[in-house]
Amino acid sequence: MGSNIPAPISAATATTSDRLDTFKTEYHPHSGRAPIIESFSVYGTNKPETTQSPIIDDEPWQPFSCRADFEFAELAHRAALSKDQTNELLKFIWRVADGRTKFTFKTHNDVSAAWTRASSQLTPFERHVVPVEYKKENIEYEVYSRPLWDWALDLLDNPLLAPHFPWTGDRWWNLQTSLPHNGAPFAFILYADKMHLSSAGTVKAYPVIARCGNLPVEIRNVDGPGGGRLVGWLPIVPADSDEDGKLSYTNLKKVVWHKSFKILLETLSLISKTGFAHQCYDGILRWLFPLILILSADYEEQCVMALIRGFNSACPCPICLVPKDKLTDHSTIYPTRIIDDAQACVRLWNMDRTAGEAALKKQSLRPVDNSLWIVERSSPHDALSQDTLHAYDSGLFGDHMFEEVKDHLKTLGRTAEKTTDDQFAAFPRWRNLNHFDHVTNISFSDGNKYLDISKQILYTTQNVLTRKDDEAGYALLKCIASYLHAYMYITFDVHTESTIAAGEAEILVFQKCLDEYIEILGDEATKNWNFPKAHSMRHIFSDIRAKGAARNFSTRPNEKHHGPIKRAYKLQTNGKDIANQILRLDHTTFVSVVLRNRINHFDDERRKAILSERELETEDLDDRSFGGHIHLGAPQSAITFAQLENDNVSNRAFGQFRKKLSTFLNHALPAYNIPLPDGKTWLTLSAQDTVQEHRYLKVNYESVVDWKLTTDHLRCNPSFHGRERRDCALVRTQDKDGNNKNIFVRILFMFKQSIGSQTLDLALVQPMDAPTGPQHAVDRDLRLRRLRARPLASTEFITLHSVIRGALLVPDFASTRGDFFLVDYVDSDMFLCSQRYMF
Template identity: 65%
Template sequence: MSHGWETSSLPENGAPFVFILYADKTHLSSAGTVKVYPVIARCGNLPVDIRNVDGTGGGRMVGWLPIVPEDSDEDGKLSYTNLKRVVWHESFSILFITIILLSATGFAHECYDGIQRWLFPLILILSADYEEQCVMALIRGLKSGCPCPVCLVPREALTDHSTTYPKCTVEDAQNRVALWSRDHVEGEAELKKQSLRPIKNAFWKVKLLNPHDALSQDPLHVYHKGKFGDHLFNECKKHLKALGRVAEKTFQDISKQIIYAAQNVLTRAEDEAGYALLKCIVSYLHIDIWRGGDTPVSGTVDEYIEALGDDATKNWNFPKAHASKHVFTDIREKGAARNFSTRLNEKQHGPIKCAYKLQTNGKDIANQILRLDHMTFVSGLIRSRIDYLDEEQRKLDEENTSNPAFVQFRKKLSLFLNNFLPAHNISLPDGKTWLRLTAQDTVQEHRFLKVNYESVVDWKLATDYLRCNPSFHGHERHDCALICTNDKDGNDKNIFVRILFMFKHTVGSKVLDLA
């Protein structure tokens, strides 16, 4: 299994240590004027049900790429487009400093099973859209002669799946860029033959890595939202509308249902082109549903275009129409398609945007977001901060007059901390022997907690979601939990609790998560 790398070149006792990197622009502001370029990493060696989560073992933001600002006078110019690619790859090189070194030497590590292995860091690349893959592969894109970031298929042959074209190689790209650096005229001609840009690729610095092979198709954008949502589904609706059948109203935006809903409407006799389109959708479903190997397909885009005849107005020569040519190679070399979907990483854009909204002045936003901890209190404060001033204490008492847990809250917390901290070898600040809360001390309220734990059923990582919110969808919500504590004799004791209040409190340099 190559995973986009020449693993056959690893030493006999060498093993890959896989980083799955995701990079794609996102909008922080609702107006779409503030853009960011986060890089999220996952460990490909972990089991799928651990790796593909948001919690422990899941995705972590590891970098923050700069975005070259738009310039109306320069946009569209080749030199400015190349500059953006140079900035992207030079920035990515900084993320790779350690990986570049270790990819050449490897490192010894004793794994969980007690066996010491010689690990070599390797990279799998994910991106949400075609344009980003062109940036990563440093090809010239949709309008170029060879627009595929994986192989050298000509632009006019993107729908031709019967022909296998040569794969893009690092050696060839390096030679052409080197020629360009010596002779711009001859080198430019050679680069254009493979639609390459005259830029050194950051991924070339990682030994054994071929970025063209390491690039992986995203099922979400290439198939579900792309080939089906933007193209096949729209074409199918056009044919149904033209027939004027009642069945058009039964359509749902789910590809698996279209064949069953439309097969008795888009018949060969009633609409030959519509029937050919359904055969294309069947081919799409063969790939999308079970994706287990090369399967006989019952229809092609070329058949559909031929059936349309003079009515064919849509140009199907686009990269997503060609993408399925490489999908089975991806599966054989990298595993199930769910392992290289961007759906998992795009969910993490939410906490990034929330952090930006909390930073009203917009300053130092990159560092603020990079410090996000997706594992503890992941929902920001709503009531902001609650001071220990007597006035604030009275307000808290008034809000919870029916709940004795909040009576003299400040004194209870003070007593708890003075017992809890010494018992856990946490020193009181400034050499104090007794901690007294002052008007400067604050707590930070949170209303959503993600708990990651090892399941005693299958010993796998599981996640629970706990809420403590006075208005969750219009209703008060205080979830329950099972916690392990000690009885009066110091023995382990499991009890059920209802969460009334969750907060952070800082003692000296120690941040405590409390409830």
């Protein structure tokens, strides 16, 4: 506290004696310290610095073990390394430190120079300028492109991709027939879509992704040297509020797009007509003809690619000439668009604007030359395909049926909404299926989340949107049930004539259910169901017949590229000249992927050569593929039967565990031709015998859809990420008469049990085969498969080798009798098995 504050004194004449101010410091009574009064010279700005030496900590990095540990952890934190990245970096550091690998980099320049040398091996990007005249002014737009044919030759010259160039589908067959006898098609799949780079949406990008249609989907749709490649960066016409909505401005955007896209296709134009002789991996000289087989895009981009006028035009489909008021009519076939008609309309427009505009408007076309016309056998209307992500997941279901469900729940009141949310929260977890704690008050922009909601919504609303409480809502659920059936057929990875026929028939069922729902709503209808994405069902199975399974033309694998592009913009660019920077980074990333693929192939072959077959079998399989039927993982410490029974004394499922297990083993071992140990005629387990619990099971099974090996990952864990999880499975067993049958069970306990020299993989399960009585009306209408659990006291033991595959069962939230529903939409194998009643 200051006192006796003097009047201001000039700095030139002030002396210490002039300063009469003193400062009094009072301490809290609990401190036991007396007040002190100090003069300005002691307290103020001229107070001399203390001469006391600071305490020096000999190990300031504590509690880290050493300074290097702290500095590594600090660097990993600043770089925001993930757990996997941190582990990989640590493994690399120790390989270098132990002298097991050579390392030469010393500076960032060394790293950059190495990437430059490696990048020169693959086709780089080229910058182009596209001039466009608008309102008598020439405007220039920048386009970046990677010559498509040079990229194709990169693929053809890759020895790891060489053996993989097949294809299926009617269109491929027809294209092959149209070529010279020794000609071979080289098919491109192209994707283009605008994206936001900045969170505010002010910075945008327009990438073009290419995939090779000759490569199998397992290679081209995943990350790797044969996967999708960023091949173009299109310009975006700046927004202009004064011009927006004007026909001339709209046409300008289309002109810029197609002139830019034409640059990307230029290397294919002449070759598509003459062919290109190339000596392939097998030494055979082939005559290759490039073509655009598939254009993968959402509806808005399809309109740009096909140069049609959009959903408000007379014919809003980019593939056929369906009138805009007939988009939900799936029973009528309308004329298909062809290039000759479009070219004739554009020629007429160039000669006579009035007559040309009338002709173009009749077919909803733009007066612009289509860039795809320069590539032979590449009609945009044939190449455009129905995309499940935008047409169905985000469109038909997400924007329409799901929003309608939420409206019906809101009308019923907050209790209905809360019940639905609670039942979503209680929905059992399953691998690769998003879990939702609530859905009624949120919306998504992620089609994958809409897809997962669609697979759960019938089971979580069937006891809320009942026929009694909401007739229209119940009719909507019938629509969703039919939609899901059609969707499952659409997304099969392999089709037969019977699955395609079943899918086409289901689309007509869906149309009927939708008409009934709209009729029940009457004047209360608020949604317009006559929209282009609903019409896409009319073409989906034609696309499948022509181009193979729907995953061939899905935008899903292409939209995954948006994430790395956004991250590169945010973390590795300075916000200027972003196209050039991002494309350079993408080129480096792709070079890295190619080299990593080669290294992994080299490591795998060397590992197989070094390790014996027995050593390969004993490697940890929890996180790796395996060749057998089952693999038990997540082992726990061995415990005695006495301890196990004591820990579960209140759980009826474990009642008389040891006695029931003894009975099971005495019947099962002879059935499997396994002799009882020590020549015994009856096996008895003691309370001190031990058992080893496992909480993770991997099951390999052959899918009935594509006959390929598929793996289910099952958990039996009292606390899996903080929640109890007891997965279910389909198992093969016998009835009381000794006949084989398949039943569903809930896995309660998995363990390994040693009997003499044998180790058995076993499980305690709760069978789900109790009688359910007459079929419920809701089960019939919503196509639900009901199961009923036996009482917990009726648990049984099974050998885990009897597990056929995993199963997702959800409780019937309205039942008090232990009823469950089979979620047969969880994957295509379960769906097809359910339709064929193979259980």
